[in-house]
Amino acid sequence: MLSDRTKAGFERAPHRSLMRATGMTDEDIERPFIAICNSFNEVIPGHVHLHEVAKLIKEEVRKAGGTPVEFNLPGVCDGIAMAHKGMKFSLPSRELIADSVETMLSAHAFDAMICIPNCDKIVPGMIMGALRCNVPTIFSSGGPMAAGRLADGTVLDLNSVFEAVARYKAGKISGGELREIECAACPGAGSCSGMFTANSMNCLTEVIGLSLPGNGSLLATSEERKEFWKETARRAVEMAKAEGPRPRDLVTQDAIDNAFAIDMAMGGSSNTVLHTLAIAHEAGVPYDMNRINEISRRTPNICKVAPSSRFHMEDVQRAGGISAIIHEISKVPGALHMECRTVSGKTLAELTDGCEILDPTVIHPLDQAYSPDGGLAVLFGNLAAEGSIVKKAGVHPDMMAHKGPAVIFESQEEACEGILAGKVKAGDVVVIRNEGPKGGPGMQEMLAPTSYIMGQGLGAKVALITDGRFSGATHGACIGHISPEAAEGGLIGLLRNGDIIEYSIPERRLEAHLSEEEIAERRKNWKPVHKEIDSSWLRRYQRLAGNASSGAVLK
Incomplete structure (x- = not known):
C-alpha cells in the first residue's frame, strides 16, 4: 500500500505513535488510508453541509474496510465575494487549493483520496492537485441547490437577485419586491441552482471520468445524494486496494475532448474553459483554443439551463442527468471517445448505456437541438x-x-x-x-x-x-x-x-x-x-x- 511508507516496519514506530495520538488503533493503521479532502466552511452555501457529508462518507469508508483521514481546504463564495475586492482572491484560490492538495498528499501517504468540493475554483483546484500527486482519487461533490420560488410560483436563482437590483434601481420593482426575491432565491444548502460554474465543473467531473454518475445533478438535499456519497466511499476503498485507476490514467486528451464536448452540449459556464485548460496543463496534455472551437462546431447544443433558460439542475436530473446528455451526444459520429475509462471501473460507454432522455423539454433530442454547434x-x-x-x-x-x-x-x-x-x-x-x-x-x-x-x-x-x-x-x-x-x-x-x-x-x-x-x-x-x-x-x-x-x- 502507498501508506506503508509512513506506517510499515520498525523504523516507523515513531510515525505510528503519532497516529495513535489521533485515536487510531492497530486495526486502523493496518487498513488502507483514505484521504477525505473536504472543503467545508460556513461561508459558502454550497459547502455549509459538507461536514455532515464527510461524516457519512467516513462512516461508509470504515464499513468498507478503510481508514478515513479528513483534512480541509479554503474556499471562496463568488456570490458573496462579487462586486468588491474580495473577488480578486477567487481565481487565485484555485492555485492555493491545488498547492494544498499537493502538500497534504506529498507530506503524508494515502492509498486513495475522496474529494468533497462543491463550488467554482474548489473543483478544478482539487483536480489539479490530484493530478500532481496521482493517488487514486474520486470526486463526490456536495450537490446543487434547489431552485427558489416566490409565492406565485415564479422560479428563482441567485442571478434573479442580481437582476432584481438593477430593476429596483431603474424603478421597475419596489423595495419590498426586491426583498421578497432576495429571501426566496437561495432556499438552502447546495451549489447555486443553475448551470453556473460550480455545477458546470461538477458535471464535467462525470464526463472526464473522475466521479460516478449523478455528481453534477443530484440535489444536495435529496435521499439519492446520500446513496451517491456512500457509493463513492465504497468505491474509494476498492480503488485503494487495487491501486487505481489513478487521475493521470483517466485525464487524457480524449477525456478532455469529451469534457469540452459535453460542455458544449449542455451550455456550461465560460469559466469551464479556463479551468479545463488548467487541468490539461497539470495532466501534461497539450491543448489549445483552436481545438475547443473544432469540438464546438461538431457538437450540438441540446440543453439550456439557467441563466439561459427557465430550467435548473433539478430539472436536468429529472430529465436523465448528464448521463442522458452523454448518451444522446454519443449518437453524433466522432463527437465523443466513449472508450475512455472512469473511476467506476467502466468505460463511458458502459456507464451511460441505455441512459435515455426522460424529459425532452429539458434535454432535447438531437433532431430538436437548440443549435447544430456548441453552447460555447x-x-x-x-x-x-x-x-x-x-x-x-x-x-x-x-x-x-x-x-x-x-x-x-x-x-x-x-x-x-x-x-x-x-x-x-x-x-x-x-x-x-x-x-x-x-x-x-x-x-x-x-x-x-x-x-x-x-x-x-x-x-x-x-x-x-x-x-x-x-x-x-x-x-x-x-x-x-x-x-x-x-x-x-x-x-x-x-x-x-x-x-x-x-x-x-x-x-x-x-x-x-x-x-x-x-x-x-x-x-x-x-x-x-x-x-x-x-x-x-x-x-x-x-x-x-x-x-x-x-x-x-x-x-
Missing part, C-alpha cells in the same frame, strides 16, 4: 489574437453579430457605476479592461455589470467585452477572457471611447476597426495601468499568472 465559442481577431470566450447558448439571437461604439471602463467597479448611471445606451459595446489575471489582478468574475445591463432591459441591445471573466450566471452578448489582456499590452488596452468594435459569433471573430498604423501609433504611448495592491499574495499571483488562453496557470 472561441473568438479570434485583432482584439483577441490568442482567443476569447463567449457563452453562445446565453446570447440573444439578435446579438449573434454586432457592431457598435466602445464605451470604456477601466475596472468592474467603474463599469457598475457607469451602467447604473445610464452611461450605456442601446447599440454600445461596453469594454471592461484591466481585469485579467495580471491586470485585476485575479481576473474577478463580473456578474454585477452584466446583470445590471439585463436589469435595464439592454440585454438584446448591448454587447460587453473584457479581459476579465464572467460568472456562470451571466447571460447575454458577453465576451470574456480576451487574450492577450490589457496588462500584457493587448489591443483591448489601446482602445478609446467611440472606437468601433465588431464581432460575429458564427464566424468566431472579434475585431476593432483600427488600422495597423493607428494601432502602432497608440502602442508607442501605451503604459500599463498601475494599481496599488495591498496583498502580498495578489502581488505574487500577478507576477506569476499566465493569461486566460493558457488557463491562467502560474508560471
Whole structure:
C-alpha cells in the first residue's frame, strides 16, 4: 500500500505513535488510508453541509474496510465575494487549493483520496492537485441547490437577485419586491441552482471520468445524494486496494475532448474553459483554443439551463442527468471517445448505456437541438489574437453579430457605476479592461455589470467585452477572457471611447476597426495601468499568472 511508507516496519514506530495520538488503533493503521479532502466552511452555501457529508462518507469508508483521514481546504463564495475586492482572491484560490492538495498528499501517504468540493475554483483546484500527486482519487461533490420560488410560483436563482437590483434601481420593482426575491432565491444548502460554474465543473467531473454518475445533478438535499456519497466511499476503498485507476490514467486528451464536448452540449459556464485548460496543463496534455472551437462546431447544443433558460439542475436530473446528455451526444459520429475509462471501473460507454432522455423539454433530442454547434465559442481577431470566450447558448439571437461604439471602463467597479448611471445606451459595446489575471489582478468574475445591463432591459441591445471573466450566471452578448489582456499590452488596452468594435459569433471573430498604423501609433504611448495592491499574495499571483488562453496557470 502507498501508506506503508509512513506506517510499515520498525523504523516507523515513531510515525505510528503519532497516529495513535489521533485515536487510531492497530486495526486502523493496518487498513488502507483514505484521504477525505473536504472543503467545508460556513461561508459558502454550497459547502455549509459538507461536514455532515464527510461524516457519512467516513462512516461508509470504515464499513468498507478503510481508514478515513479528513483534512480541509479554503474556499471562496463568488456570490458573496462579487462586486468588491474580495473577488480578486477567487481565481487565485484555485492555485492555493491545488498547492494544498499537493502538500497534504506529498507530506503524508494515502492509498486513495475522496474529494468533497462543491463550488467554482474548489473543483478544478482539487483536480489539479490530484493530478500532481496521482493517488487514486474520486470526486463526490456536495450537490446543487434547489431552485427558489416566490409565492406565485415564479422560479428563482441567485442571478434573479442580481437582476432584481438593477430593476429596483431603474424603478421597475419596489423595495419590498426586491426583498421578497432576495429571501426566496437561495432556499438552502447546495451549489447555486443553475448551470453556473460550480455545477458546470461538477458535471464535467462525470464526463472526464473522475466521479460516478449523478455528481453534477443530484440535489444536495435529496435521499439519492446520500446513496451517491456512500457509493463513492465504497468505491474509494476498492480503488485503494487495487491501486487505481489513478487521475493521470483517466485525464487524457480524449477525456478532455469529451469534457469540452459535453460542455458544449449542455451550455456550461465560460469559466469551464479556463479551468479545463488548467487541468490539461497539470495532466501534461497539450491543448489549445483552436481545438475547443473544432469540438464546438461538431457538437450540438441540446440543453439550456439557467441563466439561459427557465430550467435548473433539478430539472436536468429529472430529465436523465448528464448521463442522458452523454448518451444522446454519443449518437453524433466522432463527437465523443466513449472508450475512455472512469473511476467506476467502466468505460463511458458502459456507464451511460441505455441512459435515455426522460424529459425532452429539458434535454432535447438531437433532431430538436437548440443549435447544430456548441453552447460555447472561441473568438479570434485583432482584439483577441490568442482567443476569447463567449457563452453562445446565453446570447440573444439578435446579438449573434454586432457592431457598435466602445464605451470604456477601466475596472468592474467603474463599469457598475457607469451602467447604473445610464452611461450605456442601446447599440454600445461596453469594454471592461484591466481585469485579467495580471491586470485585476485575479481576473474577478463580473456578474454585477452584466446583470445590471439585463436589469435595464439592454440585454438584446448591448454587447460587453473584457479581459476579465464572467460568472456562470451571466447571460447575454458577453465576451470574456480576451487574450492577450490589457496588462500584457493587448489591443483591448489601446482602445478609446467611440472606437468601433465588431464581432460575429458564427464566424468566431472579434475585431476593432483600427488600422495597423493607428494601432502602432497608440502602442508607442501605451503604459500599463498601475494599481496599488495591498496583498502580498495578489502581488505574487500577478507576477506569476499566465493569461486566460493558457488557463491562467502560474508560471
